[in-house]
Amino acid sequence: MVALAQKSRLITTADIYNSLFSGQTFRWRIIDKKKPIYLGVIGNTITGLRRDNKRSLTIFSSSDTILEKSPVDFFTDYFTLDIDADTCLPEFLKTENSDIWPLLQRYKNIKVLRQHPFETLITFMCAQGIGMKIIRSQVENLCRHFGSRIETSIDNDTVLVYSFPEPETLASLKPHELLSCTNNNHIRASNIISAAAAVADGSLDLDSLRSPALALDEARNALMAQRGIGLKIADCILLFGLQRFDAFPIDTHVHQYLAAWFGIEEAAKSLTQKRYLSLQQKAITLLGPDLAGYAGHILFHCWRKEVKRLDTAL
DNA sequence: GTCCAGGCCTACG
DNA sequence: CGTAGGCATGGA
Known part of the structure; x- marks a missing residue:
């Protein structure tokens, strides 16, 4: 079990909390509503945020680094504090x-997040024609069944979280194994598997789509080449994940x-x-x-x- | 019971 | 072109 240690403090506005629940991410969750602690998993690092007051935020992390950056540097980028409201x-x-x-x-002052490309790709493929609660529940199932189990403790309470599945893991599944993550929709399950396979085998290179040198239309066309990704989902992936x-x-x-x-x-x-x-x-x-x-x-x-x-x- | 949720795809005029 | 229907379920 990894104890979630306080690592650093980031000074910002309280509006980044709204960012976590504005519908652009389906992964973060509230641990304690009275003393708000928000928990997320970035890669294999468990991260927690706690509001101390209106302008101060404490970052907890199970590691000294988040995707090879210091927690403060990571979240400065993640919460797009470089974008002037x-x-x-x-x-x-x-x-x-x-x-x-x-x-x-x-x-x-809500911030659009710089989220993980593959996670954004898959979670927005789950978000078609159903309510936000079901979407969150699907994504939770996805991680619980196919992500890595990570236990931690916060204020002596045990908390269980899961990482987001790897492309290779999802690519190896059969549609029926994914039904609990797609509202029992067989077509969507099979679309998600083939999109994951495209990322796994390199035919869909998400990182290359981030380059501003690539025209937005071309980036969108690359995403829409996948079955199950239309204009709206492609634009969401571009905005929130790329x-x-x-x-x-x-x-x-x-x-x-x-x-x-x-x-x-x-x-x-x-x-x-x-x-x-x-x-x-x-x-x-x-x-x-x-x-x-x-x-x-x-x-x-x-x-x-x-x-x-x-x-x-x- | 009905309608709508952060849609996409196919078939048919 | 456009529209309708299928996919699927839960909550209001």
Whole structure:
């Protein structure tokens, strides 16, 4: 058993906590709601975050390093503290849309995370046409069945976590072995296995898709070559797992707020593939070419919480 | 019971 | 082109 030792302290705003449960990651969880400790597994390193006060955060870690970086360096990158919240959202939201701006106050500092590419690929393949609770439950099953078991202790309580499965592990499965992780959907199980196989054998090179030198369209096409990955899932993988903050995924909620908040008439119609691309261009024009997806995620979370009253955390 | 959840793919006009 | 239906289940 690995005792989770306090390793370092990171000074930041409390808004990074919302980042963990804004729907971009399905892996982090709350251990103690009264004295919030958030637990995650990065590679094979167990990491815990505890809020000390509004601007101070303690990092716990089962190792001195997280993916070969110090915990502080790792989380500075992971939580994109290099992205300035003030420049992320465009001015027109503050001036022209006075009805939206008050709603955004609790969400405007949410950070989009730089997550692990393969984990992001698979978890978003699990997220089609089902609710957030089932998605989280599927991902939990995925790790429990096919990841590595890791035990730790926090304040003398034993906590059991699992790493995310390796591509080779998932690639070796048969669809029926994966059904508990795909809501019993056989097609999705088989799609996930073949995508994992593509990563394992190198025909899908996720790291190469991170390069800004590669056009966003080409990166998306490489992902969409996999069965079960369409425009929306591909854009999510680019945004959350490949650090392409210009990628702008449009799901049912984004579709809704583009109509309700931005008055885009096209968004009132059903979301066909052609309309997806057209709406995406309009959104990028409004939100800016560099951080459209980053800004879009903040709007997405605000819409879910403030308008739809949906919760994302368990 | 009905409807909708962070969709994708195929078949059919 | 577009739309409808299938995939599957749980919670509101």
